[in-house]
Amino acid sequence: MPTDTKRLRGPEESQSPMLFLPPDAQILKASSRDGSRGHADVRPIFARCGLVSQAKGSAYLEAGNTKIICSVYGPRETERKDETDMKSGRLLCDFRLAPFSCLKRGAWIQGNEERDLSVALIESLQPGVCLHRYPRSQIEINVVVLENDGSILAHAVTCASIALADAGIEMYDVVLGCTLRQDGDTCLVDPTFAEESGNWLGGYGENQGRVTVALLPNFNQVSGLHADGEMREDTLTEAVRTCMDGCHKLYPVVQHALLRAVKRKAPPSVK
Amino acid sequence: MSPMKLCVPGERLCSTEDCIPGTGTYLRHGYIFASLAGYVLRKNEGEELPVISVVRETEAQLLPDVGAIVTCKVTSINPRFAKVHILYVGSTPLKDRFRGTIRKEDVRATEKDKVETYKSFRPGDIVLAKVISLGDVQSNYLLTTAENELGVVVAHSEAGVQMVPISWCEMQCPRTHAKEFRKVARVQPEYLQA
């Protein structure tokens, strides 16, 4: 391509100046979290079912500025034929971050991070779904993060499990998710995006990490556990417990959202 | 009537000593749990214990199961088998198409070796069949029509008119009076209502 040497061209790559702001050191101090939120408090969540009329089941979940929409299709005939598929069904997941969901614009095609989140989501949901009731079939879960303000995996787990229940897929239990950000001796439950990345990039301190737990609340079983960073073993065990408490706090909201969806439809005629 | 009880998946409904688990529930450690979000129904069916089940307004997604009667449409035939799309399980329509196969030897119960698929089905026929196997890695659902009540229920003649059955193996076109071979079903009244 001929280039115009006379014109002043910008650099090939550009970065948002927002990324270079000094990490806000105040975020992790004291109880200045969005006004009055304590360290162990989850953000209030809003959940509704049945927004996508074409889907078998769907859900929308909002926690602070994190907004996630999820729809479930199927069970339908499986495309890929493996030996294992014959006895039980398969969960498929397509996890997307909308290009405008993060600070930096993302691509439409599924990136590495999204694939990783898809795998993590399936692993967390699988123990909760009665897959043996759906032999030879696949259940598709589509998740789109509309706005990423931290803890997306945890909220996606909750959102997807509401959508599965709304789709009438048989489940052993609903699955709830909660994330925790460990920074030294303080831990922040359900971190926002700023809290999640915050000092992480700047600090070289010990005991930094992020833990995401998926929980089956009625059996008190952990169906998913993902952690990275660098933590002591006792901190990790403690973090898992804190996350489980956080999950239990979401249960009434999820229950309410599901019951509301059931009530909206007419009750079945008793024969 | 008191408002009906609602539940979400994972809720403990009762002990197995009080009820028999029905649809939308599962057993764990001697208790019955809900596996669906919906209304809790207790029904006495003459047994000692009532059957407890969870129902939703929209029927829970049914999948073809072994022994189920399915309604399907023939899509293609060859000398060894007929390929079909399963449209209904019992009286419940399926949201997605499931493919099935009726092999030559499963068309009728007698004289299995003399069956000719071309004289039993034609593409486009609506067939009642029973699921005999979920199939393995290579095959689809395996279906059979080897019962008097199973076989072709709706078929169109070459003139495009819906034909009338005249025997268990023939149908006639009301316009041209041409006879065509089919494995005809003796339709049971209870299926007609559905």
Next chain:
Amino acid sequence: MASVQVSEAEKVYIMHGVRDDLRVDGRGCEDYRHMVIETDVVSNTDGSAKVSLGHSDILVGVKAEIGKPRALVPDEGYLEFFVDCSANATPEFEGRGGEELGIDLSNTLYKVFNNKHSIDLRSLCICPGEHCWVLYVDVLLLQCDGNLFDAISIAIKAALFNTRIPKVHISEDAEGGKEIELSDDPYDCVRLNVENVPCIVTLCKVGQRHVVDATLQEKACSVASLLLAVTHKGMVTCVRKMGGGSLDPESISEMTETGKRVGKALHAPLMDLLKKEEGLGKNRQKVGFLR
């Protein structure tokens, strides 16, 4: 992943064995299989290692190239992981069959190294904001016999230990332009400090207990496993629950504890071994097929 079919009777046999702390191959629940480590096996790399754990064979090559530092961390280099599931290991990996597993493995490796202490990334910086070393860690699966994660992490640690990065000098000319000069002596290189590189310990829950370094048969008997990346100090850098089952909180804390103990114990002998092997120089005995 490559898997085997195990009958119900075999499952019961394996599970009863695990309950009594005796596994099919005679190991206890916290024992690894026999491990063979060799470093410096591929001449075209800056560092390489081959690890055999049971019948799992892993080859890791590290290549250092000069790249541009990431905008957010101008004073650090970075690591890139790529795991190739070759069709040699199992025909299932043919074509794109191994792609999913490969991405899964490399994503986990990124998470394992996603902290400030595993590798001193600042030592990889040449000129802040402009040039840094990028370490391409390429993992090749030659044979699969269970417990790939653990074998890969050990192979990576060995390969990074073996890695020699050429020394470079930055000279500034009068106009302020910078020039990178490579040392003439090929033996003039920098070594990485791999003391903090974590090792992955995968614990498979079989029955009520959990086993370390599960074989494919044992893996088939377990519904859930926990992956832990542990440093020599006992710090945990990555945790992941894998498989279709769930775990109760008590077994998670038990498994983390075991994982930490086993992982911690793994590092000292590994470092000793690597140093000893290096001391042998060219005279060491070659055990593998690579020369």
